[in-house]
Amino acid sequence: xxxxxxxxxxxxxxVIGALIALPIIFKDDIRSxxxxxxxxxxxxxxxxxxDKIGVSIIKNFPNITLTLEDFGIAGVGVxxxxxxxxxxxxxxxxxxxxxxxxxxxxINSINLVNPRIVVLxxxxxxxxYNIMIxxxxxxxxxxxxxxxxxxxxxxxxxxxxxxVVYYDYASNLLIALDGLNHxxxxxxxxxxxxxxxxxxxxxxxxxxxxxxxxxNKELKADLVLHVDMVKNQYSFGQNTISINDF
Numbered sequence: 546x547x548x549x550x551x552x553x554x555x556x557x558x559x560v561i562g563a564l565i566a567l568p569i570i571f572k573d574d575i576r577s578x579x580x581x582x583x584x585x586x587x588x589x590x591x592x593x594x595x596d597k598i599g600v601s602i603i604k605n606f607p608n609i610t611l612t613l614e615d616f617g618i619a620g621v622g623v624x625x626x627x628x629x630x631x632x633x634x635x636x637x638x639x640x641x642x643x644x645x646x647x648x649x650x651x652i653n654s655i656n657l658v659n660p661r662i663v664v665l666x667x668x669x670x671x672x673x674y675n676i677m678i679x680x681x682x683x684x685x686x687x688x689x690x691x692x693x694x695x696x697x698x699x700x701x702x703x704x705x706x707x708x709v710v711y712y713d714y715a716s717n718l719l720i721a722l723d724g725l726n727h728x729x730x731x732x733x734x735x736x737x738x739x740x741x742x743x744x745x746x747x748x749x750x751x752x753x754x755x756x757x758x759x760x761n762k763e764l765k766a767d768l769v770l771h772v773d774m775v776k777n778q779y780s781f782g783q784n785t786i787s788i789n790d791f
Contacts, residue, residue, distance in 0.1 A: 589676040590619040624673040634658035666713040723748040
């Protein structure tokens with residue numbers, strides 16, 4: 546009996562040690578993958594605190610959760626001095642098997658803690674969110690398989706206590722959301738699927754040409770969107786939306 550207990554303790558120590566060591570082993574690989582995808586797809590200044598990169602396999606076992614703190618995206622060009630996104634904590638959960646295989650990396654979930662998003666459109670119609678790199682695709686008679694190196698299969702996503710500001714200088718349109726909490730789920734790897742979301746906003750305001758149409762309104766919404774990628778069709782299911790008591 547004592548021998549069995551000793552073996553059990555040794556096994557537990559080995560397992561716990563492996564759970565602690567695995568995130569450290571894959572930490573550099575995850576960082577390299579993030580840097581690679583950013584450089585290939587985004588034309589902006591992406592920053593986060595390298596000393597606060599957290600990697601855990603216990604939090605969402607058997608998947609690996611990567612936490613980036615003080616994460617943000619700042620514009621370039623005419624929006625060089627403007628911050629598009631600033632987030633206290635940006636959590637990504639990766640599929641462990643995809644990291645081990647090294648072929649494609651699956652992102653299972655995304656969680657944003659205290660995000661501040663400022664969307665700007667200047668008088669020339671240029672928007673600070675147009676940061677995706679445009680890729681030229683040569684037309685050929687042969688079918689070409691495109692491998693981005695990252696398969697996005699999102700089980701769920703969450704936004705905790707977000708703030709969003711949209712301002713269009715050309716039309717003088719301002720929309721501001723405060724206390725945004727949002728959760729959603731949908732398997733984007735499928736061709737036909739449902740996107741289910743729950744959203745609440747503590748305070749919402751909107752103005753156009755300095756005329757205020759909404760002020761300190763509370764919003765709650767439960768929405769279901771049916772997506773058919775084959776037929777390129779989108780339709781709403783049974784949804785509930787309320788603004789204050791309406």
